[in-house]
Amino acid sequence: MSFLPVLPLPLVIALAVVLPVVVAWLCYAACRTLRRAPRLCCVSLAWLAALAGCMLLLNPGSVSLRPSSEKPVWVVGLDVSASMRSPVADDADAPSRHDVARRAVAALDAAARNSGRDLHWLALSDAARNCGSAAALTETASDAESSAILSSTAGAIESLRRQGRVVAGVMLISDGRDLRPRSWQTLVGRAGAAGCSVHVLPLGAHWKEPDLSLSTSRPLVQAYVGVPTRLSARIDNTRMGNRQLLVELLGPDGSVLRSQPVESRDGEASDVSFRLENAVGEYRMRVAVQPGESREDNNELRFTVSAADSRIRVFLAEGAPYWDSKFLAQYLRAQPVFDVRSVHRLSDERFYHIDSGDDDAEPSDTPDMPTTLEGLMGYDIVVLGKGMDSLLDEEAVQALTAYLRDQGGIVVMARGRCYAGRLEGMEALEPFVWGSGVGAESRFVPTEEGEQAGLFSQVLPGAADAVWKEQPPLDDVRDVAELRPQTRVLAAADGSGTPLLGIMRCGMGAVACINGEGLWKWDFYPDARERGNLYREFWRQFLPWVQTAAEFFPGFDLSLHPERASVAAGEGVTCRLGWRGGARPGRVLVEAVSLADGKRAALVTAVPTASSGLPRWEAAIPPLPSGEYLLRASVPDHATPSPECRFTVRRAPGEADNLDADPELLARVAEATGGMQLSDPLSEEQMATFLALPPGVSLIEEDFTPLWTRWQVLAFVVICLGLIWLIRRRRGLP
Incomplete structure (x- = not known):
């Protein structure tokens, strides 16, 4: 006998003590005219009826055990995407990830049969598919072209919960490859709502297909x-x-x-x-x-x-003439792509100028150095030698700073630090913070960053090319204490790693610096010329390339820069444009041309944006089909060159794009849900832990049958009350 009181137990006990007494007293008062024997009989019957009512408040009944109506289920999800066909190890002869996963499924099936657990077998790809049995799951081929194992597992958990099933645990067997890896948070949330842990069996390693x-x-x-x-x-x-x-x-x-x-x-x-x-x-x-x-x-x-329709306008200034500046000036003047004007200081009151097309130098008493922003705007590149403290003052440095930051100019420090003492404001324009020492000879070798920037291995030989080790070393290489922000080291000293060529973005422009002297030897010595004359090739390729670090191309008044060079399918891109010409254009257009068929894919009118300096616009290119595109900006009411840039819309990622396993993603899911990170082969202890009943989940439940539903209880109360009524009626009472 068990009791489930409908009221708090202390209250039921109090009622059981008080209520029968009160009812008996009331019955005694109502039967006062009766003789003693009938009156005592009525009082006893009333007391028994009241006591029976109080007993019903205790809700007595019997308890029996039966199988739980909410039978728990364990979910086993097997990744059947195409990446599971890859070897489980970084070895072409190793078994596939899918073969190892099938062995794990068979082991779990045997353990479930022995324990009597109910397992739900799912094939996971872009959705979860119920296979019905372990045998059917192991026969499923791993050929799905997409994998969304995390979101599909989360959907399966939610579906079972809606069916009223209790999810006791989840086993995820996969290589961790998921095209939507951020959905791991969704899976963690669904598992938390279901109160279950997600155990993972990560398979695979680094692997690339031939x-x-x-x-x-x-x-x-x-x-x-x-x-x-x-x-x-x-x-x-x-x-x-x-x-x-x-x-x-x-x-x-x-x-x-x-x-x-x-x-x-x-x-x-x-x-x-x-x-x-x-x-x-x-x-x-x-x-x-x-x-x-x-x-x-x-x-x-x-x-x-x-x-490029225009020549590159170069101004070269040298305050302490040396072989480097002499060779560089002669070479640049001989190239049709460069329009050169140079000034060379011989003494404080003696200078000479040589321009492109001139054979003889022009002596002068003044340097005629462009020291204002208007003067510097006439050049695309300013090349500085040494001794600039004798040619530049503080106002000229301020103009040079504005030329760089606000007008997208280029400055090349061709011989390292361009001043001897202190030149106010010049230090902030240098890519390097100089140390105190001046090193010995250093051999020029491209860096990995220089190759990634597209200078070396693209327009110039890469670091692995033997031509660099065959060139004479540089002299007067200074120690570099640190790099300024946004500085990229394109070449360094072989062995010591001292930066020898660096470039730094400065506002809309850029500053490049060669740390050392002696590049002229690459052109002077006969054995160096026999190796291909790298000196001429270096300057002929480096000066046009260095302009890619600035906002404007030489001869262009309009700039065009997409915020990203490539986007995923279904994404657009925002392009930023600037203008450094004369009158502000009334309208700026940006078009996207498909390189596959040459047809225009989009035409957008740029929207002006707030700017304290040069006029600026933004153009939002809508999502385009996957492929290669050429972006071109134009100003209809101005005769100005149209800048262009390449833009890629990547196709949707597929299974074959990346076959590397991602065990870290699975481990993150297991840790967040309190699950285990298992290993192959599965041990009996691991399988027992997975198949264990979680707290609060039972396979059986109690069935309570209350006593008050039986007719005998109601009949007892009715008989008691009926006898009271009969006795009173026989004695003439109502």
């Missing part, structure tokens, strides 16, 4: 008159073995212009470049698809070569 791919950091090349155009790319060889490849360059008409054999080694990258004269238009570089390649869509590149 593939050859072409890539470049300079898909858009600006071609200048007299400067050979170099189209460069990198071939990445992944598990394709050592082989010789033939790389072809196709012209705008689709014909093969040139071909070049390349020795490609397994697991390494090889550089390839083609040098063209007077190249303008769309070019393609390709390598034939090799047998065994996993992808065919990354064996071809597109290059856009745009012709």
